[in-house]
Amino acid sequence: xxxxxxxxxxxxxxxxxxxxxxxxxxxxxxxxxxxxxxxxxxxxxxxxxxxxxxxxxxxxxxxxxxxxxxxxxxxxxxxxxxxxxxxxxxxxxxxxxxxxxxxxxxxxxxxxxxxxxxxxxxxxxxx
Amino acid sequence: xxxxxxxxxxxxxxxxxxxxxxxxxxxxxxxxxxxxxxxxxxxxxxxxxxxxxxxxxxxxxxxxxxxxxxxxxxxxxxxxxxxxxxxxxxxxxxxxxxxxxxxxxxxxxxxxxxxxxxxxxxxxxxx
Amino acid sequence: xxxxxxxxxxxxxxxxxxxxxxxxxxxxxxxxxxxxxxxxxxxxxxxxxxxxxxxxxxxxxxxxxxxxxxxxxxxxxxxxxxxxxxxxxxxxxxxxxxxxxxxxxxxxxxxxxxxxxxxxxxxxxxx
Amino acid sequence: xxxxxxxxxxxxxxxxxxxxxxxxxxxxxxxxxxxxxxxxxxxxxxxxxxxxxxxxxxxxxxxxxxxxxxxxxxxxxxxxxxxxxxxxxxxxxxxxxxxxxxxxxxxxxxxxxxxxxxxxxxxxxxx
Amino acid sequence: xxxxxxxxxxxxxxxxxxxxxxxxxxxxxxxxxxxxxxxxxxxxxxxxxxxxxxxxxxxxxxxxxxxxxxxxxxxxxxxxxxxxxxxxxxxxxxxxxxxxxxxxxxxxxxxxxxxxxxxxxxxxxxx
Amino acid sequence: xxxxxxxxxxxxxxxxxxxxxxxxxxxxxxxxxxxxxxxxxxxxxxxxxxxxxxxxxxxxxxxxxxxxxxxxxxxxxxxxxxxxxxxxxxxxxxxxxxxxxxxxxxxxxxxxxxxxxxxxxxxxxxx
Numbered sequence: 001x002x003x004x005x006x007x008x009x010x011x012x013x014x015x016x017x018x019x020x021x022x023x024x025x026x027x028x029x030x031x032x033x034x035x036x037x038x039x040x041x042x043x044x045x046x047x048x049x050x051x052x053x054x055x056x057x058x059x060x061x062x063x064x065x066x067x068x069x070x071x072x073x074x075x076x077x078x079x080x081x082x083x084x085x086x087x088x089x090x091x092x093x094x095x096x097x098x099x100x101x102x103x104x105x106x107x108x109x110x111x112x113x114x115x116x117x118x119x120x121x122x123x124x125x126x127x
Numbered sequence: 128x129x130x131x132x133x134x135x136x137x138x139x140x141x142x143x144x145x146x147x148x149x150x151x152x153x154x155x156x157x158x159x160x161x162x163x164x165x166x167x168x169x170x171x172x173x174x175x176x177x178x179x180x181x182x183x184x185x186x187x188x189x190x191x192x193x194x195x196x197x198x199x200x201x202x203x204x205x206x207x208x209x210x211x212x213x214x215x216x217x218x219x220x221x222x223x224x225x226x227x228x229x230x231x232x233x234x235x236x237x238x239x240x241x242x243x244x245x246x247x248x249x250x251x252x253x254x
Numbered sequence: 255x256x257x258x259x260x261x262x263x264x265x266x267x268x269x270x271x272x273x274x275x276x277x278x279x280x281x282x283x284x285x286x287x288x289x290x291x292x293x294x295x296x297x298x299x300x301x302x303x304x305x306x307x308x309x310x311x312x313x314x315x316x317x318x319x320x321x322x323x324x325x326x327x328x329x330x331x332x333x334x335x336x337x338x339x340x341x342x343x344x345x346x347x348x349x350x351x352x353x354x355x356x357x358x359x360x361x362x363x364x365x366x367x368x369x370x371x372x373x374x375x376x377x378x379x380x381x
Numbered sequence: 382x383x384x385x386x387x388x389x390x391x392x393x394x395x396x397x398x399x400x401x402x403x404x405x406x407x408x409x410x411x412x413x414x415x416x417x418x419x420x421x422x423x424x425x426x427x428x429x430x431x432x433x434x435x436x437x438x439x440x441x442x443x444x445x446x447x448x449x450x451x452x453x454x455x456x457x458x459x460x461x462x463x464x465x466x467x468x469x470x471x472x473x474x475x476x477x478x479x480x481x482x483x484x485x486x487x488x489x490x491x492x493x494x495x496x497x498x499x500x501x502x503x504x505x506x507x508x
Numbered sequence: 509x510x511x512x513x514x515x516x517x518x519x520x521x522x523x524x525x526x527x528x529x530x531x532x533x534x535x536x537x538x539x540x541x542x543x544x545x546x547x548x549x550x551x552x553x554x555x556x557x558x559x560x561x562x563x564x565x566x567x568x569x570x571x572x573x574x575x576x577x578x579x580x581x582x583x584x585x586x587x588x589x590x591x592x593x594x595x596x597x598x599x600x601x602x603x604x605x606x607x608x609x610x611x612x613x614x615x616x617x618x619x620x621x622x623x624x625x626x627x628x629x630x631x632x633x634x635x
Numbered sequence: 636x637x638x639x640x641x642x643x644x645x646x647x648x649x650x651x652x653x654x655x656x657x658x659x660x661x662x663x664x665x666x667x668x669x670x671x672x673x674x675x676x677x678x679x680x681x682x683x684x685x686x687x688x689x690x691x692x693x694x695x696x697x698x699x700x701x702x703x704x705x706x707x708x709x710x711x712x713x714x715x716x717x718x719x720x721x722x723x724x725x726x727x728x729x730x731x732x733x734x735x736x737x738x739x740x741x742x743x744x745x746x747x748x749x750x751x752x753x754x755x756x757x758x759x760x761x762x
Contacts, residue, residue: 024618031625032602034431039614042423043229050415052222057187060180061223064191065230071579071706072615075230094667095179096188102170103192103202105359106674107707110659117666151364158371159348161685166360169677177669198325198452199361221413232613233420234453237405244412278491285498286475288558293487296550297737304542306730311695314688315731318699319738325452326488329738349687350696356678357700357710424610433603438568441561442604445572446611456611476560477569483551484573484583486740532745539752540729547741579706580742 006037009045016048016055018085020078055086060096067097067112068104076112080119090120133164136172143175143182145212147205182213187223194224194239195231203239207246217247260291263299270302270309272339274332309340314350321351321366322358330366334373344374387418390426397429397436399466401459436467441477448478448493449485457496462504471501514545517553524556524563526593528586563594568604575605575620576612584623589631598628641672644680651683651690653720655713690721695731702732702747703739711747715754725755 013021021044028036048058062079066072083093097112140148148171155163175185189206193199210220224239267275275298282290302312316333320326337347351366394402402425409417429439443460447453464474478493521529529552536544556566570587574580591601605620648656656679663671683693697714701707718728732747 028618028621031628032606032621035606035609035614035617035621038423038427038609039229042419042427043614046419046423047226047229050222050225052218053187053226057184057219057223058226060184060187061191061226062230064188065195065227066615068192068195069231069578069613069615070704072619074619075615091179092184095177096184098177098667098670098673099174099180099185099188100192101359101670101673102166102174103189103359103361104196105355105357105704106670106678107357107701107704107710109670110663111706111709113663113667113670120666155364155367158374159352159367162352162355162360162363162367165355165677165681169673169681170360173673173677193361196324196359196361197450199365201365202361225413225416228416228419228613230613230615232450232609232611233416233424234447234450234456234611236416237409238453238455240409240413240416247412282491282494285501286479286494289479289482289487289490289494292479292482292550292554293737296546296554297487300546300550301734301737304730304733306726307695307734311692311727311731312734314692314695315699315734316738318696319703319735320488322700322703323451323486323488323739326492328492329488345687346692349685350692352685353682353688353693353696354700356674356682357697358704420610428607428610431603431606433599434568434607438565438600438604439607441565441568442572442607443611445569446576446608449573449576450612472560473565476558477565479558480555480561480566480569481573482740483547483555484570484580484740484742485577486736486738488738536745536748539755540733540748543733543736543741543744543748546733546736551741574742577705577740577742580746582746583742 003041005041005045007045008049009040009043012044012048013040016044016059016086017078017082020081024078056083056088059083059086059088060092063093063096063112064100067100067108070104070108070111073111073115076115077119080116081123084119084123090116130168132168132172134172135176136167136170139171139175140167143171143186143213144205144209147208151205183210183215186210186213186215187219190220190223190239191227194227194235197231197235197238200238200242203242204246207243208250211246211250217243257295259295259299261299262303263294263297266298266302267294270298270313270340271332271336274335278332310337310342313337313340313342314346317347317350317366318354321354321362324358324362324365327365327369330369331373334370335377338373338377344370384422386422386426388426389430390421390424393425393429394421397425397440397467398459398463401462405459437464437469440464440467440469441473444474444477444493445481448481448489451485451489451492454492454496457493458500461497461500465500465504471497511549513549513553515553516557517548517551520552520556521548524552524567524594525586525590528589532586564591564596567591567594567596568600571601571604571620572608575608575616578612578616578619581619581623584620585627588624588627592627592631598624638676640676640680642680643684644675644678647679647683648675651679651694651721652713652717655716659713691718691723694718694721694723695727698728698731698747699735702735702743705739705743705746708746708750711750712754715751716758719754719758725751 025036066076093116097109101109152163193203220243224236228236279290320330347370351363355363406417447457474497478490482490533544574584588601601624605617609617660671701711715728728751732744736744
């Protein structure tokens with residue numbers, strides 16, 4: 001795909017999600033390629049590329065939404081990596097997840113924190 | 128109540144939620160006063176008072192969590208007011224809610240935006 | 255309807271939900287009568303009539319599930335009345351709702367407590 | 382807006398949601414106009430315009446998703462009207478909502494059925 | 509069990525879920541046999557056996573509800589198989605899941621699509 | 636930590652969750668130690684230590700909330716063990732989970748029952 005929204009979206013995806021996001025789009029190619037197209041064009045080309053909030057603020061929102069949803073651990077893995085990619089510290093990420101406790105309770109927050117623990121360990125071993 | 132966590136929490140509550148939060152605690156006094164105590168002591172005295180994220184960042188998280196939960200329009204009303212109180216602009220609030228679309232879909236985001244619309248109108252009329 | 259499961263269910267419905275439950279079944283008659291039939295036969299005839307837990311324990315489960323779901327305030331109204339009908343005290347009902355805070359957060363618990371407040375006021379005025 | 386995706390989306394929106402959808406987009410103009418743009422371009426221009434499922438099948442999916450989400454009664458109102466617009470009968474709509482009982486329980490199904498009841502009454506009075 | 513609702517339900521279960529559903533009922537026998545009985549009698553004997561929607565339409569509803577709920581991947585596996593059993597194509601199944609994006613966001617849809625991918629691969633290897 | 640709420644909470648945690656809870660707090664020490672502190676102080680020191688409901692009633696509420704939430708299987712594992720610890724029978728636990736079917740549907744109840752099956756098997760092998 002090479003239209004304008006896709007190109008803008010792909011640029012955002014690489015800047016935010018990096019390889020994690022690229023792998024998700026790749027894994028969709030043989031099952032639902034248009035779904036990957038919409039992730040790139042809409043989630044990244046339309047939403048992430050917007051002004052008004054910077055990428056660190058957007059990652060706080062994404063992480064909070066995924067933590068609160070529950071059952072989205074694969075996406076939390078990609079987006080906790082993304083949060084580190086855009087410059088949030090591991091401490092800020094943990095704080096954001098913990099801040100969800102009064103709003104969604106401890107179980108979903110615990111499950112998100114354990115994903116963060118795994119992400120931080122994976123990134124440490126890659127260095 | 129005058130213990131240290133309650134006092135710290137009440138100070139945070141007034142700084143963040145202001146009158147909206149005070150009304151919630153007041154409305155609990157004849158039905159579940161300890162619940163109000165826990166909101167003040169835990170949500171505000173323990174969580175909101177933490178370092179690591181500033182109040183504007185914490186309001187982005189809260190608004191995202193409430194938008195994603197759905198069915199929490201009363202709390203969204205309090206916390207959109209709170210977001211303005213701590214210095215987020217109405218534009219930043221709308222951007223945060225809109226950023227939730229790829230993660231929780233349009234319906235919950237629409238319902239949150241309509242709460243924001245109502246809050247902004249109420250605050251305009253109060254001026 | 256007069257089959258055995260319906261009769262057993264109707265007896266449970268009247269014992270637990272009382273008039274509140276009767277009104278729900280009635281309100282379904284012109285839009286989805288079979289839905290009302292399933293509520294009576296399955297929810298009450300099969301599930302509520304089971305041994306193993308008594309009706310007070312079953313109401314604790316129902317209230318917890320409805321509180322956690324969110325957005326089920328009409329059903330919470332019926333079932334908080336039902337909890338009082340089967341002998342739980344208003345204090346036990348509030349305690350059960352509050353016990354959900356660590357598991358589903360404050361917003362859903364607050365919304366459930368406000369339904370309880372309304373139910374207790376309505377029942378007081380009926381006396 | 383007059384780009385190709387918006388035009389295709391607006392055509393789908395009018396065919397499916399009709400006036401109900403137009404009102405939603407209109408109500409967003411002073412608070413989050415881009416959100417309305419995304420509903421038209423993405424929800425309708427990208428998703429609803431796809432081949433593979435016809436509009437009646439798509440409305441079954443939408444109604445099921447909204448019923449299961451809970452707390453999306455405003456959107457259910459628009460989409461139950463839409464279901465009638467694209468040729469589903471009121472009976473098929475009620476059957477779809479009822480089919481959700483084993484998957485999301487009675488409360489969310491009851492709340493959706495009561496929205497349907499209201500929609501059918503409104504449409505009867507308009508004739 | 510051999511009562512009328514159970515027999516009707518078992519027939520529906522075999523027609524829709526096939527072996528996948530049989531395995532679920534079997535796995536419940538030593539832990540909660542009555543739960544299996546209710547799945548057969550109520551979900552299949554009462555709901556699936558209803559007129560008004562055909563089995564392909566009912567599978568669209570079930571798949572949409574399970575996708576939107578999140579965290580129900582085991583049940584999605586059974587019901588995506590069931591969708592193929594009753595004559596929906598793999599393309600129609602993917603379209604139904606994708607149609608949920610505007611209503612529940614990308615994460616839950618991605619998780620459902622990956623279950624579909626696995627189901628299609630398993631069925632290919634069985635041929 | 637040795638303040639009064641923490642000590643009271645730790646005592647409750649050991650009485651209710653036992654080793655399962657201790658392992659959760661331990662696993663948080665290197666990633667989010669304050670989160671573990673809040674679980675002990677607030678969930679157990681404030682909520683579980685309350686009068687009004689006994690520990691068996693509280694476990695019925697917790698299990699119902701976790702079943703209804705979905706996606707909280709790790710926490711259900713800890714709390715089904717806890718339910719046995721405080722004196723609920725395995726039959727009462729299964730009844731409570733099954734009682735959630737009319738309120739949250741079969742999928743979440745099935746997923747909770749399979750966690751119970753695993754817990755009961757683990758405890759049998761430990762004897």
